[in-house]
Amino acid sequence: MPDKIDIALVEPRCIAGGGDPSWITVALHRAGGWSYGHDPLMPRVLLSSPDQQALLRLEPDADGPWWRLEHTATDGQRAWSASFGARTPVEIIAGLTDALTVAETAPTSDPYEPLHRAGWRTDSARKAFVSPDGYVRIEHFTHSSGFWFARAALPTVAHGVIWQAHLSGETPPHLVAGFTRALADDTPLRRGLDPTRIPYYGTPHTHVTPCQVPAATVASALEHRVKDLTARRAGAPRPAPQPPETSPRRTR
Template identity: 50%
Template sequence: MSAPEPAGTVRMVSVSPLYLAGGGDPAWVTVPLHRACGWSHGTDPLLPRVLLSSPDQKAMLRLEPKADGPWWTIQHARTADQPAWYASFGARTPVEIVAAFTDALTSPCRPAVAPDPFEPLRKAGWQAPADDAFVSPDGLVRVDRTDSWAIRTAPSPIAPAFWRADLSGNTPAHLVTLLTSALSSNTAVVRAPAQVPHLARARMNLTTPDIPAEALASALEDRVRALASHRAAHAAPARPHPSAGHGRTR
């Protein structure tokens, strides 16, 4: 019989590696996009989906439960210096991985030089069975770069995937790099016991910490504040309006 939880705490499960943790709470992605980044949402109470549009109307996130398709889809329109692109993530993709991608998408910081998306995997000790592929040390995740990007998490190459992600080849390199950084992170995440997938429990590192209920309740609010502060700190300064004294004179 397990020990009772201390007063004011909640028994959770700490899971690593991140890519086996299961989906988690979609609000970890959608609420900060709306409240910290100004993405607008439509209202359609008759459909079990979420649609969020960026302030410039260039990007859209769709969260829609599908039995045989991706749950998360992000589409970005063409811009002056970037072709149109898309990214999709399956239902069991951990929300922390999707959030790493959307946080990078909405960040006002952009690298001056396009990074190598494979570099975080090299640094984390992933193996390269081919020039355009990397496999996690436990063999459960494979990242391929052909004409597009594909991430597949499965117990074997022929087994059904726990989850997969697909990104067009035009997806900006710094977004893919933040995605691979999250994918290869050793940081554990917490889930409610019922949220932990049973399919891969034997391959996970699991502990059952008692977490203060207040910390759990405030985690999403803390994330929204942190993301809003980051955006405010790195926002481009407003361009000054020309003063009347700089106009033409007769």
């Protein structure tokens, strides 16, 4: 194995591509105790929460979202659901799934607060927020049972839409806040430097920073994430963060 590996740091994160699904599935299974059960001959993953109240489905669907999360009703909480398109970065979806797995520790569970803090523009008439670059819009519809709807879109893509996310109105606020925090985060996402791993549709709009990082850092990234979530779930001290990558130059 080489000592160093070429990777790409991609921004904005909303159009960095879906990424590795194991960032979510392995973390839920190993850190959250979610069990899996699926037919190995079917192209799908099914994960159930330890209390059997939540079910995550990941399966290819040409006409709908690839990620579906459903939670049954409990005492004091109505049933809720969330879905995400195939190209939704897993790091953004993980904002919600991590908050579902780990006890709430954030200073606020207000879904709007991360967007305000990140400088997203507001459309108060429609209860909508637009990212500073204009690529992402999230709206909160409050009529009837209400729901949250987010989408990433580019003018250079047919029909514009890259991915969509839908959170039912009953989704607990701290979970929505976990999603909006990940959505508003401007940290570049790590992707393989292979051009096929970086979505072609974002080329005119994406900043790609090639860099080399220790092979051990790449190999242990998921393991470190699992240990971090496990520690947070148990209330133990969190593992030391991994050393940041250096960014020698930026290209488009």
